[in-house]
Amino acid sequence: MKKLYLSALAVLMTGAIMTGCAKSESPAPAAASAASEATEEAANPPSSVTITHTLGTAEVPVNPKRVAVLDYSILETIDFLGAAPEIIVPKTHLPEYLKKYKDDSYADAGSLVEPDVEAINEFKPDLIIIGGRQAGLYEEFSKIAPTIYTSVEYTDFWNEFERVNLMTAEIFDKKQEAESKIDQLKTQAEEIHKAAEESGKKALVVQTNDGKISAYGPGSRFGIIHGVLGITPVDDTIEVSKHGMEIGFEYIAEKNPDLIFVVDRTTVVGGSDVATKTLDNDLVNNTTAAKDGKIIYLNPATWYLSGYGLESVPMMLTEVSDALK
Incomplete structure (x- = not known):
């Protein structure tokens, strides 16, 4: 009788253990379902x-x-x-x-x-x-x-640059490729920022337009030079506007920048006075930038016509990096 009782008890305990195992394993179907859905989504991406x-x-x-x-x-x-x-x-x-x-x-x-x-x-x-x-x-x-x-909104250039390029990449199902390139450019930008700080140089960014000159500071369409790449503006009071702040040669001479970055709109849209002609005068030639050979004529195709794509930004970073050497 005692033997029969022990056998029955063993059967009951075995059943309880099996029930507990079944309960602990119950999430497995849900996990399998999620995995199945992920596989199905990969096989049938959204249209x-x-x-x-x-x-x-x-x-x-x-x-x-x-x-x-x-x-x-x-x-x-x-x-x-x-x-x-x-x-x-x-x-x-x-x-x-x-x-x-x-x-x-x-x-x-x-x-x-x-x-x-x-x-x-x-x-x-x-x-x-x-x-x-x-x-x-x-x-x-x-x-x-x-x-x-x-x-893009130039006052927040880098975040905006990421936003529009990742948005484009999502449309063409190429987000991973875009993220990889953006990470690479971010590293390059950080290296340039460090070099700019160590140089201690101050810069003026100008756009020439058939003899006229406008200055651009932080937060402007060319503000990446200051905000993202860390080159100190020679004048931190330059007003931000679509067409820049109109200046004359006397302004350039007074501020006497170490670097002058030039975007020549004339070579893109046409006109008779290109930047090299416009800036060739005594007031500009006597600046530190001119004497040190640091008037840098940027590629207007990238800086003026585009300026935030995955091909133009690498070229822009390289131009600024080279100017600091």
Whole structure:
């Protein structure tokens, strides 16, 4: 009898243990389900993505087949990422480093300032990408196709640079590639910042426009030189405005910068007085920058026409880095 009782007790204990094991393993089906969903999502990626930008929100197809790109910075990022949609692009003043898009295999959208809306409509794009120069046409373009706005706020350049490039990369399913390049550029920028601090040099950034001169300081369209790369401005009271603060040669002589960075708009849009001619006078030639050979003529194609893509920013960082050597 005692033996029978012990056998029954053993059976009951075994059952309890088995029940406990079953309860402790109960999350396994949920984990398996989550893994299954992740695998399914990888096998069947979303066909569209919701993009929120400064001017609104748009439902955008992933890897769109036909794209109107009216922002050279984004064009170069698409190029860098290896995405290959059919493209219509403004060919007037197209930068040299993007010259492949001058080929007849790419449709012409006119110019950045005056895009050919009719040609874009006839192209029947799946997506339209616009920059600051076309902001006023946002509503009109949105009637043609989903439209996103990719211009940046220069007062927060680096975060804005990351935002628009990762947004573009998400559309073309290339986010990992973009993140890797941005991390690389961030490291390079930090190295330049350190070199700038150690140099102790002060700089003036100017844009010349057919004989006229404007100064740009921190927070401006060329403010990356000061804010991100750490070169001290020779004048920290330069007012931030779209076209810079108008200055004369006497101002340059008075401030006497160690470095003068020059963006020559004339060579891009046309005119008779290029920067080298404009700045060739005694007041400028007697500055420390001129005497030390540190008047740096930046590439206006990257600094003026684009300036925040994954191909232009590396070139811009290299130019500033070289100026500090």
